Amino acid sequence: AMTRPEKAEALFRSGYNCAQSVVMAFAPDFGLTQEEAERISAAFGGGFSRLRETCGTVSGAAMVLSLRYGAGTGSDREKKTRLYATVQDFAKAFTAQHGSYICRELLALGPGPDSPVPEARTDAYYSRRPCAKYVRAAAELLERYL
Numbered sequence: 774a775m776t777r778p779e780k781a782e783a784l785f786r787s788g789y790n791c792a793q794s795v796v797m798a799f800a801p802d803f804g805l806t807q808e809e810a811e812r813i814s815a816a817f818g819g820g821f822s823r824l825r826e827t828c829g830t831v832s833g834a835a836m837v838l839s840l841r842y843g844a845g846t847g848s849d850r851e852k853k854t855r856l857y858a859t860v861q862d863f864a865k866a867f868t869a870q871h872g873s874y875i876c877r878e879l880l881a882l883g884p885g886p887d888s889p890v891p892e893a894r895t896d897a898y899y900s901r902r903p904c905a906k907y908v909r910a911a912a913e914l915l916e917r918y919l
Contacts, residue, residue, distance in 0.1 A: 778912035785908045788894050790818025794908045795833030795915065802919075803840040820876025823887040830904075830911035831867055831874045834918075835860045841919055859918060866914055871907065879907065 775783065781798035785791060792814040800810035816822050817832040838860055846853040864874045873879050880902065892898055899905060 777916060778909045781912040782905050782909040785905050786899065790815070790891075791829030791904050791908050792817030792833035792836070793829075795830050795911055796836050798912055799837045799840075799915065799919075803837075805840075819887065819891070823889055823891070825877035825880070825882055825885070825887055826875065827864075828867075828874050828876045828879055828907060828911075830907045831864055834863055834867075834911050834915045837915055838863065838918060863914065863918055867911060870910060870914070879903070 777798045781794045784797050785794040789797060789811065793811050796814040797807055797810040800807060805813075814829075814833055814836060817836075818829045820826045820828060821832065839856065842852075842856045842859060846856055867874050871879060876882075877884070
C-alpha cells in the first residue's frame with residue numbers, strides 16, 4: 774500500500790490541486806470520504822484559488838491539523854491557541870525546509886494574484902513546477918504532527 778506522502782503526490786500528479794492532494798491523502802484517518810475531502814479543499818490550490826498566497830500544501834495540512842485538534846475550539850481559547858500554535862509551527866518547519874510557505878515565493882512568481890484559470894497539467898507543467906515535491910514534503914511533515 775502507498776504511504777500517505779506517496780498517495781498525496783500521486784493525487785497531485787493525477788490532477789488534484791496541492792491542497793486537495795494533502796487533505797485527500799489523510800481523509801481516511803478522519804472518516805472523510807475522498808469526495809468530501811476533495812470538495813472541502815477545492816478552492817485552496819494555487820495559494821488560495823491562484824491568489825498565490827499560502828501554499829495549498831500548507832493550507833491542506835492546516836485542514837488536517839484542524840480535523841485532528843480542532844474539536845471543541847469554539848469557546849475554548851486554550852484549545853484554539855494550541856491548534857494555532859501547531860499550525861504556525863508547521864508553517865515554520867515547512868519554511869525551514871523550502872524557504873517560504875507563500876506560493877508566489879515558492880514558485881518565483883511576480884506580485885499579486887494569477888489568472889483564475891488553472892494551467893493544463895502537461896508533462897511540461899510537472900517538470901517546471903516543484904509543487905509535486907512540496908505536496909509530498911508537506912504530507913511527510915504532517916505525519917510528524919499527528
